[in-house]
Amino acid sequence: xxxxxxxxxxxxxxxxxxxxxxxxxxxxxxxxxxxxxxxxxxxxxxxxxxxxxxxxxxxxxxxxxxxxxxxxxxxxxxxxxxxxxxxxxxxxxxxxxxxxxxxxxxxxxxxxxxxxxxxxxxxxxxxxxxxxxxxxxxxxxxxxxxxxxxxxxxxxxxxxxxxxxxxxxxxxxxxxxxxxxxxxxxxxxxxxxxxxxxxxxxxxxxxxxxxxxxxxxxxxxxxxxxxxxxxxxxxxxxxxxxxxxxxxxxxxxxxxxxxxxxxxxxxxxxxxxxxxxxxxxxxxxxxxxxxxxxxxxxxxxxxxxxxxxxxxxxxxxxxxxxxxxxxxxxxxxxxxxxxxxxxxxxxxxxxxxxxxxxxxxxxxxxxxxxxxxxxxxxxxxxxxxxxxxxxxxxxxxxxxxxxxxxxxxxxxxxxxxxxxxxxxxxxxxxxxxxxxxxxxxxxxxxxxxxxxxxxxxxxxxxxxxxxxxxxxxxxxxxxxxxxxxxxxxxxxxxxxxxxxxxx
Amino acid sequence: xxxxxxxxxxxxxxxxxxxxxxxxxxxxxxxxxxxxxxxxxxxxxxxxxxxxxxxxxxxxxxxxxxxxxxxxxxxxxxxxxxxxxxxxxxxxxxxxxxxxxxxxxxxx
Numbered sequence: 312x313x314x315x316x317x318x319x320x321x322x323x324x325x326x327x328x329x330x331x332x333x334x335x336x337x338x339x340x341x342x343x344x345x346x347x348x349x350x351x352x353x354x355x356x357x358x359x360x361x362x363x364x365x366x367x368x369x370x371x372x373x374x375x376x377x378x379x380x381x382x383x384x385x386x387x388x389x390x391x392x393x394x395x396x397x398x399x400x401x402x403x404x405x406x407x408x409x410x411x412x413x414x415x416x417x418x419x420x421x422x423x424x425x426x427x428x429x430x431x432x433x434x435x436x437x438x439x440x441x442x443x444x445x446x447x448x449x450x451x452x453x454x455x456x457x458x459x460x461x462x463x464x465x466x467x468x469x470x471x472x473x474x475x476x477x478x479x480x481x482x483x484x485x486x487x488x489x490x491x492x493x494x495x496x497x498x499x500x501x502x503x504x505x506x507x508x509x510x511x512x513x514x515x516x517x518x519x520x521x522x523x524x525x526x527x528x529x530x531x532x533x534x535x536x537x538x539x540x541x542x543x544x545x546x547x548x549x550x551x552x553x554x555x556x557x558x559x560x561x562x563x564x565x566x567x568x569x570x571x572x573x574x575x576x577x578x579x580x581x582x583x584x585x586x587x588x589x590x591x592x593x594x595x596x597x598x599x600x601x602x603x604x605x606x607x608x609x610x611x612x613x614x615x616x617x618x619x620x621x622x623x624x625x626x627x628x629x630x631x632x633x634x635x636x637x638x639x640x641x642x643x644x645x646x647x648x649x650x651x652x653x654x655x656x657x658x659x660x661x662x663x664x665x666x667x668x669x670x671x672x673x674x675x676x677x678x679x680x681x682x683x684x685x686x687x688x689x690x691x692x693x694x695x696x697x698x699x700x701x702x703x704x705x706x707x708x709x710x711x712x713x714x715x716x717x718x719x720x721x722x723x724x725x726x727x728x729x730x731x732x733x734x735x736x737x738x739x740x741x742x743x744x745x746x747x748x749x750x751x752x753x754x755x756x757x758x759x760x761x762x763x764x765x766x767x768x769x770x771x772x773x774x775x776x777x778x779x780x781x782x783x784x785x786x787x788x789x790x791x792x793x794x795x796x797x798x799x800x801x802x803x804x805x806x807x808x809x810x811x812x813x814x
Numbered sequence: 815x816x817x818x819x820x821x822x823x824x825x826x827x828x829x830x831x832x833x834x835x836x837x838x839x840x841x842x843x844x845x846x847x848x849x850x851x852x853x854x855x856x857x858x859x860x861x862x863x864x865x866x867x868x869x870x871x872x873x874x875x876x877x878x879x880x881x882x883x884x885x886x887x888x889x890x891x892x893x894x895x896x897x898x899x900x901x902x903x904x905x906x907x908x909x910x911x912x913x914x915x916x917x918x919x920x921x922x
Binding site for chain 2: 345346348349350352353354357374375377378379380381382385386389
């Protein structure tokens, strides 16, 4: 056999033994690998006394190495049944984390698909223009009516205004609509100025190309909720035509949810020129949306402004303007606030230092202490995540879109879940064995209520891993006020089937 | 665990291994060579015998192996229970002595 073949064979034999050792139960793995490797060395000396290995000897050694796999399988069979994975052990730390994680993931998936959460976060990322107001008529400083006659709006647009840079108008009516829509009830239809969306400051609707016979039809924008409700969120609706009260319109886009902050919440916005509105509905009354000039912004007090509009004949009309910019906080900032409140309230509902241990001579190993803290941290992390996702699921599952009530519900839900969850995390830790982190079980009442408070009276629970006993006083006294751990030594092992991993 | 010293029903393989150890073949590979059994049979059988306390194993002193520049070796010895079992097995398998003669029997 050549030297190269010998080297390759030697490496292959060691690799065989190494692979076989991984089949051996972990507790015996190193021992068996050592024995096989050692024996291989002596077997090699026997088969190749003159340092030159024959093919026959190589075959013998290979059989020896392959036999190690059979050994390993046999050893594995002989090994007593392995302990049930701690994931399946009742009260184990892994099981607890797995359950919590599963709940958090479910809540996160639900939150991902709730449209209200998305729109709320979008609104927080893109705050509405603070200079956009809804104009209402006023007299003597008091607002009268939100509805403004179209003619008044026309008069204001025909002269240069001191306090406004742009104005837009819309009015609404209920009309029967048809097309691809599923529901043929009357829709709330708004007839709006062409530049309404630009004035409001939301994303302008996607403009589908004018093609074929549809060119020249009035443009219409669907509300997002109508798009979902009537058209199952189909993208094919863009560019399609719809019939509104027998009149054909071309749908050019979907309005963002922010637009719903405009009064009346129309299902469909038909964009028309002011000239057409003047021709077809000169006596309509609707809403005027204005973009304030820098001078107009300077007059704002809070979210309102009292200004004047000027008519072509030089007269001034008192107006009241209310901002459309509803301060949306975003779900996360609301949650952060609720979480902060829950942290502040924590000391009122639980004590972090609930236990003491009699470990004067036997300290927990560093590894076990780290494991305990990591477990507590993981629980707190998952509970706080649950506080966010669970509360937003409840709030925006109940309210389909943005609503101050949804925000309130989210804050209350987050606070409640975080407070209860953090309390649970701490209390749960107090009922877990510091060594194996399993829940202590088998509560036993010990002693009887003492009339002179000198007799111990409480509940004892035991770790099924055989590591510790937990004593919880039913009647806290000055000498035994908090729960205590007593660690069990090896003499207790015979009582527990799975006593292992001690300190 | 109960020792199998009094149990006469030792398998032929186990009896051969006991006989080989008794004959002075103290190492796994040597026992394989002597008995002709493959490694996949010998080691698990020895593991069972050790579990039943018929044999016991021990690693040789590492310093001795290091001094001789070779890997340390694990050797096996019969226990008193193992010897009793072997005696019983010899009655059960009369050819065992002829297959693997021990020194004292070979000397007779």
